[in-house]
Amino acid sequence: MTNSFRLPDLGEGLTEAELVTWLVEVGDTVELNQVIAEVETAKASVELPSPYAGTVTALHAEEGTTIEVGTAIIDIADGSGIDTADGSDTAERVPVLVGYGVVGEGASRRGSRTVTSAPDAPVAEKSSRPLASPPVRFVARQEGIDLSEVPATGAHGEVTRDDIAAFLTRVEEPPVASAEVTNETRTPIKGVRKHTAAAMVSSAFTAPHVTEFLTVDVTPTVELLEKLRATKHFRDIRLTPLALVAKALLVALRANPSLNSEWDEKNQEIVTKGYVNLGIAAATPRGLMVPNIKNAHTLGLKDLAHALNVLTATAKDGKTGQEDLADGTITITNVGVFGVDSGTPILNPGEAAILCFGAIRRQPWEFEGEIALRSLTTLSLSFDHRLVDGEQGSRFLADIASLLSDPLNLVALA
Structure with missing residues (x-):
């Protein structure tokens, strides 16, 4: 059986979120409530735990794209959890995750809560991906830095804010210019x-x-x-x-x-x-x-x-x-x-x-x-x-x- 995980309602009536980082790849084995992605709403950075255990068969969204609530973002096969591929409406298809509430009859949006990482704690990831907390990943993404190129000095081998700052002093990245006007920098209007x-x-x-x-x-x-x-x-x-x-x-x-x-x-x-x-x-x-x-x-x-x-x-x-x-x-x-x-x-x-x-x-x-x-x-x-x-x-x-x-x-x- 293949289960499709749809982006849940993240609270406060938000209807969309930006996919910041995938923490899994196709072929990976995931456990129930393992963090599989980081998303950013207009109000906060959020970690998404998996409602299923099994093998990742498909990722339906690319990093940096904006996704509407209820959209399928990942398929997990041969796993246990809540089957969302039954043709029911969106609210019923969104599984109940640890720290989340489903918005529907009798449920309150303001009662929904998000799952966030402990302060300064690096996200547990595959060994092929550099360790870093979500705020550090955000800074790296804003600066256009590949974390795998940054020497890590954290206590657990994670990249820290100081590592990012040190890397920026050594490497000068050229500005991202438009194709027609080379003296302009264009930044997409999204998120906060x-x-x-x-x-x-x-x-x-x-x-x-x-x-x-x-x-x-x-x-x-x-x-x-x-x-x-x-x-x-x-x-x-x-x-x-x-x-x-x-x-x-x-x-x-x-x-x-x-x-x-x-x-x-x-x-x-x-x-x-x-x-x-x-x-x-x-x-x-x-x-x-x-x-x-x-x-x-x-x-x-x-x-x-x-x-x-x-x-x-x-x-x-x-x-x-x-x-x-x-x-x-x-x-x-x-x-x-x-x-x-x-x-x-x-x-x-x-x-x-x-x-x-x-x-x-x-x-x-x-x-x-x-x-x-x-x-x-x-x-x-x-x-x-x-x-x-x-x-x-x-x-x-x-x-x-x-x-x-x-x-x-x-x-x-x-």
């Missing part, structure tokens, strides 16, 4: 870039954006950060200005709940959230992503700082899961880390507001009747004018600024 572009266009042309700016003297915040870093309480926590800005936003939301709401077009309702899933815009190897900290409003400053550190490290390693990207309620984008003073950010779709945190600079400023060098930053707030009136947005931004100008109040209210 494709999803982000569609989401930003939809947001920009659906929600009427308003952006307000406010320059703030954050000298007391900078001074408080230095004192907190020196305490035993924060000795093992990387405490950044972003942590206090995030805490100020969370406290300010208590008096300004309209900034933590959603426009329900279908039901013609404004949905005000009683919880805060705080999104942090992050630049990752896969492009812009906005993972969020669930129930951030319940966290003290130390736990919030720790959650921010974990979130950013996970995003930079390319290991952000779909559940981390879902259900955000409000977002912060920190352009200050790039030395940028301010910006007019576009709303994350479905959210009422996004706060832009600019660079902190020492500048002349009036303080206690005199001109003195102070630490200044510019905050900008974009909000959906359907949900938030100008007065509400202005008060929210002013409340955040007030808390950062006098952070002892922030610590007391936190």
Whole structure:
């Protein structure tokens, strides 16, 4: 018997995925739940386990191609598992895998989960293929590098990020130019870039954006950060200005709940959230992503700082899961880390507001009747004018600024 494995629903209502890497070849023997391929959706990198045990007889998709959910991608013969070649509809043909849920009657897309590799653990592969974790494979693919040519220095013989970096310093790859114009590089629009572009266009042309700016003297915040870093309480926590800005936003939301709401077009309702899933815009190897900290409003400053550190490290390693990207309620984008003073950010779709945190600079400023060098930053707030009136947005931004100008109040209210 030959069983065809069809691309399952990977959660969050996604209808397609890009096949990144096959981890098996025709003729290979596979075991039940053995990882056979890596795919990338618009939201996350996912490993696919086999629902059958047997011999691979056919691979129906090439690496780098986009596949729709329900499409047959591999045939496995003489194996045990769930027979999907019975002519039933797509939802019934998709087998239940470890960590997956089938979307059908009584099933919830948001309840689906994906299978991801353990942090920094190389994928177990055939000896003919170089060992490397999915994030490293992604970087190699983006740089056009054949992993078999990269000297591996990992503890288990796997290729690491440092190996990729070292290889790039020794080998200069020519740019991929178009056939007609040799001075152009063309990159296919797919994966996270494709999803982000569609989401930003939809947001920009659906929600009427308003952006307000406010320059703030954050000298007391900078001074408080230095004192907190020196305490035993924060000795093992990387405490950044972003942590206090995030805490100020969370406290300010208590008096300004309209900034933590959603426009329900279908039901013609404004949905005000009683919880805060705080999104942090992050630049990752896969492009812009906005993972969020669930129930951030319940966290003290130390736990919030720790959650921010974990979130950013996970995003930079390319290991952000779909559940981390879902259900955000409000977002912060920190352009200050790039030395940028301010910006007019576009709303994350479905959210009422996004706060832009600019660079902190020492500048002349009036303080206690005199001109003195102070630490200044510019905050900008974009909000959906359907949900938030100008007065509400202005008060929210002013409340955040007030808390950062006098952070002892922030610590007391936190």
